[in-house]
Amino acid sequence: xxxxxxxxxxxxxxxxxxxxxxxxxxxxxxxxxxxxxxxxxxxxxxxxxxxxxxxxxxxxxxxxxxxxxxxxxxxxxxxxxxxxxxxxxxxxxxxxxxxxxxxxxxxxxxxxxxxxxxxxxxxxxx
Ligand code: HEC
Numbered sequence: 001x002x003x004x005x006x007x008x009x010x011x012x013x014x015x016x017x018x019x020x021x022x023x024x025x026x027x028x029x030x031x032x033x034x035x036x037x038x039x040x041x042x043x044x045x046x047x048x049x050x051x052x053x054x055x056x057x058x059x060x061x062x063x064x065x066x067x068x069x070x071x072x073x074x075x076x077x078x079x080x081x082x083x084x085x086x087x088x089x090x091x092x093x094x095x096x097x098x099x100x101x102x103x104x105x106x107x108x109x110x111x112x113x114x115x116x117x118x119x120x121x122x123x124x125x126x
Contacts, residue, residue: 038119
């Protein structure tokens with residue numbers, strides 16, 4: 001456990017040293033390019049904005065706030081966010097009773113899905 005903590009600090013330190021201002025500790029497989037691309041998809045092909053609002057702040061009875069660190073579904077990790085977007089949210093899982101169709105009902109492909117999940121992850125990990 002102790003060893004892990006030291007290691008994590010070292011990795012975060014390196015990330016900061018290499019790219020000043022970049023977010024520390026990005027999940028494995030996530031890059032700043034993906035996050036930037038995901039932002040476009042969020043308000044474009046992914047139509048996420050329609051229910052979650054332009055900045056991801058949520059809309060009453062339409063879509064949850066994606067910028068806070070409270071997660072109705074999953075634990076807020078990148079993989080868990082990815083899974084939620086891929087599968088959508090059924091009425092029995094939804095805190096508000098509103099449903100989200102798989103991929104929000106959009107036709108985004110797998111790369112776009114990963115990018116938009118990276119963007120959503122970044123919203124609560126600034
Ligand atoms: C048709 C409306 C709609 C669209 C479009 C939509 N969502 Fe959702 N989303 C919802 C609803 C409803 C929930 C569940 C809210 C609740 O539990 O109260 C949800 C939940 C989520 C959650 C889980 C939030 C949590 O607190 O656990 C994530 C992440 C998410 N959406 C991301 C996305 C992304 C990314 C897109 C675009 C690809 C998208 N959504 C498109 C309606 C939508």
